[in-house]
Amino acid sequence: MSGRIRNRQFAAKVVAAEDAAELIKPGDNVGMSGFTGAGYPKAVPAALAKRVATSREIGRPMKVGLWTGASTAPELDGALAEVEGIELRLPYQSDPAVREKINSGRLDYTDIHLSHVAQRVWQGIYGELDVAVVEISGITPDGDLIPSSSVGNNKTWLEQADRVILEVNSWQSADLDGMHDIYYGTALPPHRRPIPLTHPSDRIGVPHLKCPADKVIAVVETESPDRNAPFTPPDETSRQIAAHVLDFLDLEVRSGRLPRELLPLQSGVGNVANTVLAGLQDGPFEGLTAYTEVIQDGMLQLIESGTLTMASATAFSLSPTAVERFNRDTAAYRDKIVLRPQEISNHPEVVRRLGCLAMNGIVEADIYGNINSTHVMGSRIQNGIGGSGDFARNAYVSIFVTPSLAKSGAVSTIVPMVSHVDHTEHDVDVIVTEQGLADLRGLSPKMRAELIIERCAHPDFRPALRDYFERAQQSSYGLHTPHLLDEALSWHQSFIQHGTMR
Known part of the structure; x- marks a missing residue:
């Protein structure tokens, strides 16, 4: 077990990114972590893009549905768009390659209020979520998942996906542990309850994400930084x-x-x-x-x-x-x-x-x-x-x-x-x-x-x-x-x- 993977069940599932990408099937709907260039998977999407490109070269085009929290990065959105690997993109994007494909009519895109995504996935509006690829910063001895620099829709992806691939990124600070508040009290009507949050500082959930070990089909270790674009000085x-x-x-x-x-x-x-x-x-x-x-x-x-x-x-x-x-x-x-x-x-x-x-x-x-x-x-x-x-x-x-x-x-x-x-x-x-x-x-x-x-x-x-x-x-x-x-x-x-x- 490495320093970031402190659970033997999960440690036994560590594989190379290329092997993990092979577990994603043509036509799968894939929920990936990531929000504004933070906390997105780095290795598996790149390996998947290479696999898609190879499949195209031998006459077997492969596309997946790509669902995220919001925008990700060129090595995810851009890489898959460049090789024509995305069938439907939701709920938000900012990548130039994705934008070009959407505006030229070669990629379908549904633009959604971000608060609506989890509910619609639970309703089954977009079909079944086949695979979740989620970056985390660590795994506790009890098998809890420590989120990284974004949470986004990760809770929903882990709950709804049939199969889960985890990227454990040791670039993310270990001190993120304890910064997150994952609330598991949401439900569809008519079973909804008021969300007990009355001040921005309130913590109403738990610090870690949950996912059964038997749902996880691969764990990939990475040490790659988030995309961090410099801000232009104010004019x-x-x-x-x-x-x-x-x-x-x-x-x-x-x-x-x-x-x-x-x-x-x-x-x-x-x-x-x-x-x-x-x-x-x-x-x-x-x-x-x-x-x-x-x-x-x-x-x-x-x-x-x-x-x-x-x-x-x-x-x-x-x-x-x-x-x-x-x-x-x-x-x-x-x-x-x-x-x-x-x-x-x-x-x-x-x-x-x-x-x-x-x-x-x-x-x-x-x-x-x-x-x-x-x-x-x-x-x-x-x-x-x-x-x-x-x-x-x-x-x-x-x-x-x-x-x-x-x-x-x-x-x-x-x-x-x-x-x-x-x-x-x-x-x-x-x-x-x-x-x-x-x-x-x-x-x-x-x-x-x-x-x-x-x-x-x-x-x-x-x-x-x-x-x-x-x-x-x-x-x-x-x-x-x-x-x-x-x-x-x-x-x-x-x-x-x-x-x-x-």
Whole structure:
């Protein structure tokens, strides 16, 4: 037995990654661990991709269904997509090779609210889960599985899969043991019970995952790092957006709508979100908490400074520098971070009850406050809705942020009508660009349009948006939400035909 595998039954199942990959059959639905480039299996997917490529060369194409927590990494998603090895991908992706295959019609993709995945798998909506390939950081003497840097859907994969392959990754800090909270109290209706979680720091489950040894068909040992992409230093646009958000939060406190310690923070992944978190470091707020999906660099820094007292999430998404710092001092973070299954970290009822402050990025917004967070020009998927919908509809305040321009100024992110709707105007409280902030709460559609155009649109596109809105009020079919249907998507059509919305 190695230092990370302390149970003889599991130690007896150790094999090479290539041998484990051979146990996955053509057509299998495979649930793999991984969430935002953390805690995904490294060796078995690479071996499986090689096997798929070899099968193709001899005229025996092989594909599998690929289910995860969220995005993984090029050596998983990308490797399998490059060899045409994925039949159906769910629930979220961010890999360029996968994206190209989806948008060229060669790979089916179903984009799902992340809190819904476990329930739908239990319902059997996607068929049977044949194999789970789950990275863990160790196995206890009693046969419990110590999770690694993400939890995601791993509990569900281990419960639902017919066969299980484990990757035990000794790169992951041994001090992760005790950071996780795996709740086994969920059930399908009519047997559901309230989730007993009232504060981000609450621990309502157990620290380890469970899986019967006789279900495990292979154990693979690895020592490979997570994919850790460096964050781009904040530019002036990100700093301006962050300043508007921080001013808004300060105003909410002074108005008595938020306490001085705010409410639990949720932040999507990205440079703008990280810049806002960095701004909280210097702001007037103390004793903050987070109930979110992902812990990024900015949140780790807030923990280190004492500004953030507790963070609940399902995964990390850290830069190489932050990962090195975290792995060196993991034990020091263990009482300040809880990692949960994503069906709990993103649970709509818990988000509503805790009163989360949600902040997420977008592709575009229209003048009435509808949000497109997934598609470019209406038909090309970018990444996916992820958990933004779980939080946006249920947040105490739902904030969406974006630069006002894209494609070097050729595209306005504020448009007459979004080309794809992920979040309706009813789930959007605040829109922020570097130009300003529009608080849409309590406003009619026409009032929202005036505010978004004046506060959020770039000056280069503001006159055209005003012109559209004014003419729509004169000749629209109705005047509650005025639109010119023959022009509403003309800005997108102009970009497709001429490369610019101007």
